[in-house]
Amino acid sequence: MGVQERRLREKRELREEILEAARDLFVREGFENVSMRKIAEKIEYSPTTIYLYFQDKADLLDCLCEETLARLIRRQTELDQTIADPVERLRAGLRAYIEFGRKHSNSYQVSFMMPQPFDDPERCPRAHAAGEKAFDHLRGVLRECQRQGRIQVSDLEASARALWATIHGITSLLIAKPRFPWIDPDRVIDTVIAQALDGIHADQSSR
Amino acid sequence: MGVQERRLREKRELREEILEAARDLFVREGFENVSMRKIAEKIEYSPTTIYLYFQDKADLLDCLCEETLARLIRRQTELDQTIADPVERLRAGLRAYIEFGRKHSNSYQVSFMMPQPFDDPERCPRAHAAGEKAFDHLRGVLRECQRQGRIQVSDLEASARALWATIHGITSLLIAKPRFPWIDPDRVIDTVIAQALDGIHADQSSR
Amino acid sequence: MGVQERRLREKRELREEILEAARDLFVREGFENVSMRKIAEKIEYSPTTIYLYFQDKADLLDCLCEETLARLIRRQTELDQTIADPVERLRAGLRAYIEFGRKHSNSYQVSFMMPQPFDDPERCPRAHAAGEKAFDHLRGVLRECQRQGRIQVSDLEASARALWATIHGITSLLIAKPRFPWIDPDRVIDTVIAQALDGIHADQSSR
Amino acid sequence: MGVQERRLREKRELREEILEAARDLFVREGFENVSMRKIAEKIEYSPTTIYLYFQDKADLLDCLCEETLARLIRRQTELDQTIADPVERLRAGLRAYIEFGRKHSNSYQVSFMMPQPFDDPERCPRAHAAGEKAFDHLRGVLRECQRQGRIQVSDLEASARALWATIHGITSLLIAKPRFPWIDPDRVIDTVIAQALDGIHADQSSR
DNA sequence: TATGAATGAGCATTCATTCAT
DNA sequence: TATGAATGAATGCTCATTCAT
Numbered sequence: 001m002g003v004q005e006r007r008l009r010e011k012r013e014l015r016e017e018i019l020e021a022a023r024d025l026f027v028r029e030g031f032e033n034v035s036m037r038k039i040a041e042k043i044e045y046s047p048t049t050i051y052l053y054f055q056d057k058a059d060l061l062d063c064l065c066e067e068t069l070a071r072l073i074r075r076q077t078e079l080d081q082t083i084a085d086p087v088e089r090l091r092a093g094l095r096a097y098i099e100f101g102r103k104h105s106n107s108y109q110v111s112f113m114m115p116q117p118f119d120d121p122e123r124c125p126r127a128h129a130a131g132e133k134a135f136d137h138l139r140g141v142l143r144e145c146q147r148q149g150r151i152q153v154s155d156l157e158a159s160a161r162a163l164w165a166t167i168h169g170i171t172s173l174l175i176a177k178p179r180f181p182w183i184d185p186d187r188v189i190d191t192v193i194a195q196a197l198d199g200i201h202a203d204q205s206s207r
Numbered sequence: 208m209g210v211q212e213r214r215l216r217e218k219r220e221l222r223e224e225i226l227e228a229a230r231d232l233f234v235r236e237g238f239e240n241v242s243m244r245k246i247a248e249k250i251e252y253s254p255t256t257i258y259l260y261f262q263d264k265a266d267l268l269d270c271l272c273e274e275t276l277a278r279l280i281r282r283q284t285e286l287d288q289t290i291a292d293p294v295e296r297l298r299a300g301l302r303a304y305i306e307f308g309r310k311h312s313n314s315y316q317v318s319f320m321m322p323q324p325f326d327d328p329e330r331c332p333r334a335h336a337a338g339e340k341a342f343d344h345l346r347g348v349l350r351e352c353q354r355q356g357r358i359q360v361s362d363l364e365a366s367a368r369a370l371w372a373t374i375h376g377i378t379s380l381l382i383a384k385p386r387f388p389w390i391d392p393d394r395v396i397d398t399v400i401a402q403a404l405d406g407i408h409a410d411q412s413s414r
Numbered sequence: 415m416g417v418q419e420r421r422l423r424e425k426r427e428l429r430e431e432i433l434e435a436a437r438d439l440f441v442r443e444g445f446e447n448v449s450m451r452k453i454a455e456k457i458e459y460s461p462t463t464i465y466l467y468f469q470d471k472a473d474l475l476d477c478l479c480e481e482t483l484a485r486l487i488r489r490q491t492e493l494d495q496t497i498a499d500p501v502e503r504l505r506a507g508l509r510a511y512i513e514f515g516r517k518h519s520n521s522y523q524v525s526f527m528m529p530q531p532f533d534d535p536e537r538c539p540r541a542h543a544a545g546e547k548a549f550d551h552l553r554g555v556l557r558e559c560q561r562q563g564r565i566q567v568s569d570l571e572a573s574a575r576a577l578w579a580t581i582h583g584i585t586s587l588l589i590a591k592p593r594f595p596w597i598d599p600d601r602v603i604d605t606v607i608a609q610a611l612d613g614i615h616a617d618q619s620s621r
Numbered sequence: 622m623g624v625q626e627r628r629l630r631e632k633r634e635l636r637e638e639i640l641e642a643a644r645d646l647f648v649r650e651g652f653e654n655v656s657m658r659k660i661a662e663k664i665e666y667s668p669t670t671i672y673l674y675f676q677d678k679a680d681l682l683d684c685l686c687e688e689t690l691a692r693l694i695r696r697q698t699e700l701d702q703t704i705a706d707p708v709e710r711l712r713a714g715l716r717a718y719i720e721f722g723r724k725h726s727n728s729y730q731v732s733f734m735m736p737q738p739f740d741d742p743e744r745c746p747r748a749h750a751a752g753e754k755a756f757d758h759l760r761g762v763l764r765e766c767q768r769q770g771r772i773q774v775s776d777l778e779a780s781a782r783a784l785w786a787t788i789h790g791i792t793s794l795l796i797a798k799p800r801f802p803w804i805d806p807d808r809v810i811d812t813v814i815a816q817a818l819d820g821i822h823a824d825q826s827s828r
Numbered sequence: 829t830a831t832g833a834a835t836g837a838g839c840a841t842t843c844a845t846t847c848a849t
Numbered sequence: 850t851a852t853g854a855a856t857g858a859a860t861g862c863t864c865a866t867t868c869a870t
Binding site for chain 1 (some may be wrong): 237239316319320321322326327328362364365366368369370371372373374375376377379380382383384385386387389390391394395397398399401402403404405406407408
């Protein structure tokens with residue numbers, strides 16, 4: 001039994017090591033420079049070994065995105081337990097989302113900015129599910145605002161999607177166009193959030 | 208005389224054919240699968256021939272984006288001459304932007320959703336200039352709204368950027384996540400636009 | 415156990431096969447016509463396979479030269495143990511050098527007659543080291559002649575270099591200009607060696 | 622007649638321009654970076670035009686080498702008229718040869734250090750002839766030394782070739798191995814020349 | 829569980845050259 | 850005389866992946 005456990009733990013560990021290496025390469029060298037070979041070199045295993053833990057590159061990326069998105073979800077959950085006021089929780093959530101994207105820009109790019117394999121729920125089921133979960137949370141907070149009468153939302157589904165789109169806009173544009181004269185990114189971020197909440201008529205009295 | 212003209216026309220035509228093929232490959236196979244070779248195969252010329260019309264791959268993509276963005280700018284200019292009311296012009300402009308992105312999704316992707324190399328004004332000077340021109344137009348319309356007292360904007364620069372980010376958000380997300388349950392994309396688009404204009408307190412009396 | 419050994423041997427053998435093929439292409443088609451692909455075709459492996467044995471083309475060439483130069487050095491060492499008289503050893507060494515160059519003319523060409531990239535110790539460290547070793551040996555023998563009073567050399571460093579240059583001259587010229595009317599190459603070689611030793615006032619009494 | 626002359630002159634001029642451009646590229650970018658395209662770009666003509674003046678690349682290089690070697694021969698002829706003493710003339714000629722090689726290292730490399738097309742008198746007849754002419758001159762001076770009893774040469778043909786080989790040695794080695802620790806190239810050159818003349822027992826009384 | 833060996837397909841780009849005009 | 854258009858062949862190298870062990 002101890003042997004089986006150890007084996008299982010070791011297996012999990014190498015898997016994590018692979019993902020970690022891939023993430024590191026993402027951050028250091030950008031998405032397009034992540035290759036199976038380079039990951040293998042980094043962890044000092046043979047490329048073949050990776051295929052014992054992941055079906056193929058798409059699978060690896062899928063898992064990678066899932067893991068990264070899990071952090072976003074975890075952060076969102078933290079805010080649930082920290083901030084009682086739903087509007088404030090929503091505002092903090094939006095800000096956290098943007099910060100998350102800027103911090104893990106390569107993962108964000110893979111998860112949300114590239115159509116190719118990652119929008120296919122069959123090829124990337126985990127990332128897909130995690131993405132939906134993150135969205136669901138956002139919608140939940142918005143619904144809570146609505147339920148408490150803090151926001152007048154006639155169409156929750158549309159508003160939630162619009163809200164997501166809005167914060168995705170500034171997040172992704174800052175990633176894709178870092179050289180654009182943003183003047184002060186933070187000022188623009190503040191403006192986006194303020195406009196978004198204003199736009200859905202959030203009662204921000206407690207602000 | 209006629210000979211020269213015909214040659215010039217033929218040359219222009221092949222150039223367009225190359226751009227067309229590239230655009231088509233974008234659409235069909237995604238950006239990363241566009242190679243000089245594939246373009247050449249598609250037009251049934253040798254790869255070398257492409258280099259007679261474009262300096263290199265970056266140049267080709269640059270021209271591709273420029274061409275596409277020119278359509279957006281043309282559309283914006285059309286609206287200038289059609290719609291007198293600045294707020295309505297702004298609203299129509301936002302809608303046109305989103306529609307443009309959805310229609311030319313691959314060009315939009317190349318121009319606005321990919322960090323490397325397209326954010327480098329030195330490598331893609333044409334696309335860069337065209338992108339700025341499009342933004343400048345948006346800002347101009349917003350400024351006009353402000354000038355006529357239809358919108359109270361304390362920080363024009365930040366608001367213009369925020370507005371761009373917002374419509375970019377829905378545009379790019381619809382492209383990157385076409386399988387997401389958008390329910391009705393148009394309803395979400397409407398919501399985004401309404402929220403955006405509300406968020407900057409546009410006087411939409413004439414709506 | 416036997417398996418591991420056999421694998422190691424096979425690996426070594428393929429490495430040798432690659433070097434052999436490269437050398438052969440040098441001989442047959444000249445340096446500039448040696449490409450990774452042609453080597454691969456010759457050994458009937460894929461080009462990729464070569465990269466399992468050598469880092470890149472420069473590395474392959476570096477190893478090739480090293481291997482060839484090793485034969486020269488081995489020959490020089492042999493003479494050390496065979497010929498006691500230092501002047502005779504020097505004479506035999508010069509002759510061996512020239513013979514070596516004529517026999518392995520393509521390797522000689524790569525090692526000593528081409529400026530780029532082979533003169534760069536960083537790109538071709540092995541060949542570089544081997545070349546210096548061969549020169550050092552020549553200088554050593556000359557120094558021994560001087561020590562025993564058989565040669566009056568006022569400037570050992572300059573003389574050693576001049577001597578090397580001299581035998582390199584006939585070696586490389588016979589390689590580069592095989593069609594020149596040499597009349598009798600061996601007679602010219604003899605003359606060069608005699609002049610060289612005379613020129614440094616070697617006491618050739620025992621000749 | 623005037624028209625024909627002008628045409629002929631213009632034709633000669635463009636031919637010279639091409640050769641000049643090629644030579645310049647040699648010097649600036651090294652042999653391997655000289656391509657028909659680059660030459661054409663430099664003179665602002667189309668690549669096709671070059672083929673009106675030269676059969677192919679080998680022909681162009683042949684003419685180029687011929688031209689360069691003509692300078693060496695010219696220099697040698699100059700010395701004939703300047704220096705009366707044949708031994709001194711020989712010494713000056715050797716030095717001039719080495720200086721010539723160092724100054725026009727790329728042409729020297731093409732003419733004397735590369736086996737491939739340039740040793741083939743059928744493909745490069747002009748360079749071949751010019752090379753022989755330069756050698757013939759050297760032999761002539763040596764013969765003159767012999768005739769005046771200043772040098773005891775038993776085998777003129779062998780000695781002349783040996784002498785050529787010797788000065789080619791230092792010339793080519795300085796070109797191919799610029800990073801070798803030559804200490805002081807000029808000192809080595811002096812040593813080579815001194816040894817060479819000593820080696821053939823030149824009466825250097827007038828030195 | 830892990831790997832060493834191997835590969836087919838692909839990449840952007842450059843080359844010398846030709847042909848019709 | 851000069852060229853614009855075009856090309857076939859080639860270059861070094863990297864990729865994700867497979868298979869036998």
